[in-house]
Amino acid sequence: MDKLKAAVIGSGFGGLAVAIRLQAAGFDVVIFEKRDQPGGRAYVYRDQGFIFDAGPTVITAPELLRELFSLAGRSMDRYVEMLPVQPFYRLFWEDGYQFDYSDDVAAIERQIASKAPRDIQGYNDFLRYSEEVFKQGYENLAHVPFLNWWSMASVAPQLVRLEAYRSVFSVVSKFIQDPHLRQLFSFHSLLVGGNPFTTTSIYTLIHCLERKWGVYFPKGGTGALVQGLVRLFQELGGTMKLACPVSRILTKGEEVTGVALTGGGQEAFDLVVSNADVFHTYDDLLAHEAGVQGMRQRLGRMSYSMSLFLIYFGTRRRYANLVHHNIMFGPRYRDLLKDIFQRGRLANDFSLYLHVPTMSDRSLAPPDCETYYVLSPVPHLGKLAIDWDSEGPRYGERILEYLEQRYMPELRKEIVTQRIFTPKDFKVELNSHLGSAFSLEPKLTQSAYFRVHNRDRKLRGLYFVGAGTHPGAGVPGVVNSAKATAALILDDMKDVKARARAVAGRLSYA
Ligand SMILES: Cc1cc2nc3c(=O)[nH]c(=O)nc-3n(C[C@H](O)[C@H](O)[C@H](O)COP(=O)(O)OP(=O)(O)OC[C@H]3O[C@@H](n4cnc5c(N)ncnc54)[C@H](O)[C@@H]3O)c2cc1C
Secondary structure, eight states: OOOEEEEOOOOOOHHHHHHHHHHHOOOOOEEOOOOSSSSTTTTTEEETTTTOOOOOBBOOOOHHHHHHTTTTTTTGGGGOOEEEEESEEEOOOOOOOEEESSSSSHHHHHHHHHEEEETTHHHHHHHHHHHIIIIIIIIITTSSOOOOOOHHHHHHOOOOOHTTSBBHHHHHHOOOOOHHHHHHHGGGGGTTTTTTTTSSSGHHHHHHHHHHHHHHHEEOOHHOOOOOOOEEEEHHHHTEOOOEEEEEEETTTTEEEEEETTTTTTTEEEEEEOOOHHIIIIIITTTTTTGGGGHHHHHSSOOOOEHHHHHEESSOOOOTOSSSEEEOOOSHHHHHHHHIIIOOOOOSSSOOEEEGGGTOGGGSSSTTTTEEEEEEEETTTTTOOOOHHHHHHHHHHHHHHHHHHHTTTTHHHHEEEEEEEEEEHHHHHHOOGGGOOBBBBOOGGSSGGGSBBOOOOOSSSSOOSSSSSOOOOSHHHHHHHHHHHHHHHHHHHSSSSHHHHHTTTOOSOO
């Protein structure tokens, strides 16, 4: 009997995870990826022996990834080795203060004791709070699709009890008084595109998640993890089509029937899962579909997370003061975030994340050299409409000069390769609405039921996975969204009796 055919548009972590789940459950899955490599934001650049992971570098919740391999009866260790990273982050301030953040509570308490002894108790209370949020927000809800009001109403009491209506910074400040430490314990939401001053305090669960399962880096880089997932998908019989953008999702009446390709041609499918940007999906791929006009308008009114400016560079010199993950705070915190999220200004000062993967894996650079990327959060294109083609190189030069003056002497002389990636690239390369780096902003009013649902309300056979859906951006977020979407699909297909026969007995994996 013929298998059910599923198309997945996009090969980000969410797309790969849902494709593996469906393929393992007996579907015939084809991934259509616009770019010439899989991975989405986890793209890889290579130059002169340097290997640059373009996007995610802090890999948390490895069990979620391991689950993808084990549901297909394989061991992840045969595909990719996960290296533990210590410390998780080194944080630097312009006044010279430095903090090594990790899962070693004793080491953290020692550092707090020498800075603000009165905050030790507050830190322990904060940890307990973040564990509680983790239990409710992550363990119980991260992989559950929120499709109706009732699903949201049923969790409202817990959200109120955990003060989810407060911001990350406001809750951290309740526990911790020292200004440096308040920054240290609140910056995490920025890793998934959330402004700590407006993002729901549910995102404090990241502290617990990191402490519980650790921070990892795949040997060979995040690209090696992507390759491991692609290999698994292909071994299960799935098809990956690279450099193959979808131009349209085909519909007949209220049902999805397949996809049309930019290069020409159409393919019929029983269902389509979009891992592409949610606005792009409704506005471009479904531009012909009057039935989703309401959704298009709603997405046009929603707020999108910030964009990023990135420089990937390699040096012929190593800097011993750095660790694998470095956060460099500038002179302003709240006000800089206002420039980025509200005022839409390109600030003169920076707060930066500096990635040095060669601290964990020397194979990512030639001998005695070092591989880096530096990331600066900037407003998205809807807030700041500048010409990044001309501004980008200037802005990049300012960032390198700043790093050189404060942290990396003679940096610009030591650079042997560099490239930049701007908000415009997020839009053009990734079809990301307004060049946002993390899709819809993670605010309470855009979370769970209020985010894009994992299944479209109007078009039968249309599903979503990835950063724009529940629970949101970040590798654990999108891999969880794949779990929710795959379970939904299997459930829906069981309802269609004729289809269920076609995959009888094979629906239990997802
Ligand atoms: C610089 C950066 C650093 C980050 N660091 C971390 C980190 O350290 N840890 C962490 O957990 N998260 C991190 N994140 C967030 C995380 O990378 C993302 O939230 C996550 O990878 C998004 O996955 P996704 O499944 O939504 O798909 P995406 O990665 O967004 O992929 C979507 C794919 O769809 C493709 N596509 C779009 N339109 C079409 C079309 N019409 N036809 C075919 N294909 C199409 C795109 O080319 C793309 O490949 C980072 C993000 C960025 C940008």
